[in-house]
Amino acid sequence: MSISPRPRTVLVTGAARRLGRSIALALATGGWQVAVHYRESAQDAIDTVAACAQLAGASAHFEADFSDEAAVRALLPRVVAHFGRVDAVVNSASLFEHDTAQSFSFAALEKHLRSNTGAPIVLAQALHQHLQERTAAGDADARGAVVNLLDQKLWNQNPDFLSYTLSKAALEAAGTMLALALAPLVRVVGVAPGLTLTSHLLSDDKFQQLHALSPLGRSSTADDVAATVRFALENQSITGTTLLVDGGQHLMKFERDFSLM
Template sequence: MRHALITGAAQRLGRAAALDLARAGWGIVVHYRDSGEAANALLAEIAKQGGHAVSVRADLNDKAERHALITHATQKAGAPIIALVNCAAMFEHDTIDTLTGETLERHIALNAFTPSLLAREFAEALPEGARGSVVNFLDFKLASPYPDHFSYTLSKYALAGATELLARALAPRVRVNAIAPGYVLPAPGQADADYQRLHADTPLNYGPTPEDVAHAVRFLLENPAVTGQTIYVDAGRRFRSHERDMGFM
């Protein structure tokens, strides 16, 4: 059985990716920090559908815990980890007017620096002769930026650059790609009516789902000929110009 570690897997898009990969026969290591109950619920759901999953807790802002994550995940899985999905992220609102060095540093640390280090440590832990794959989570707004969530957006630009650099640096043993989801889930605190109004307002008149994103993740993990690529799973929303984040519209 192939095993994948998914950071931030207990909720939202990480959860969708875990369920999809488990259905496809992957063993899943569910990483979480504070969402222990959600992680346990996910393990139970995967087991119910006949899959295999274990969980591992780590605070990715803690250097020691981050450094030990790949080792702990391998121990919990009882087998080498051959896929890493970097889904955990920080998402706090700021603008250029409210930007602080501390806020920017925290976003860069978790959203770009940590995935890069985990990719390196993942590659170092691969058994001799094994091939691995990494998928990073970006955001469709990189192709159509607006000034909300300034620090978050800047950190995702950094991760987009890191994705291509890692694809070059870790070849041929590790492929590195990225997913840029569109408006897939409601923003925290967003009214359902507002979400439904905006969700399918795309060139395809279709609102992408978490399952659409998960299928793209699996494609990138399993296709041996693709590296250094970003797939936008946004139903073309990046072709629309927005002055503000969807959560404020």
């Protein structure tokens, strides 16, 4: 009589809406139980949980403000308490506020570093500790992964969104250090999309025009990014590197951020 493998559980931050939701649904389609993190979009989180639960059989939502270190540190233990274990973290939540070299302030930088850099590091730290505890309890399968959502603009810099870019650059560097420090229990992989979804800063026509600006004639879609996240989580030999999913936009020079072009 065969025994069904125990379901894997992933915490996806910022999963209530937009790209985080697409990632959550793709992982649920692959059989992952999804812990949906959100900050303010409670109803959207509930809707995402319902959609994930239909696909994977189990999902739940968890609120946390990533500017609050105590809230971040409490998040993964809350997910463990609900599901019994966690096998992976996808850091999709991101603060994206405009500043420049002229408007830069310590406050703006700290705000972005807390949300975009500090929180992902703390969650990786917490996952590693959880896996150490499982190993000590005799769990021979205690291995996990962290995927950090980055940005192609790290390889194609322009002067816009200075604090945001610095926070993502710090997270990219942290990925290398964490891959070394947390091995062999935790793999750490970056996924860097190009222009993927439109926003209030772009009209639909402008978005389509900018989305086509790449060597492949198209940048990333939410499905492209979600599929890459799933690949990174499930390929046991990848760590300490970043997968650029942008249609080659990082190979082109843009003088301004897409939202300001």
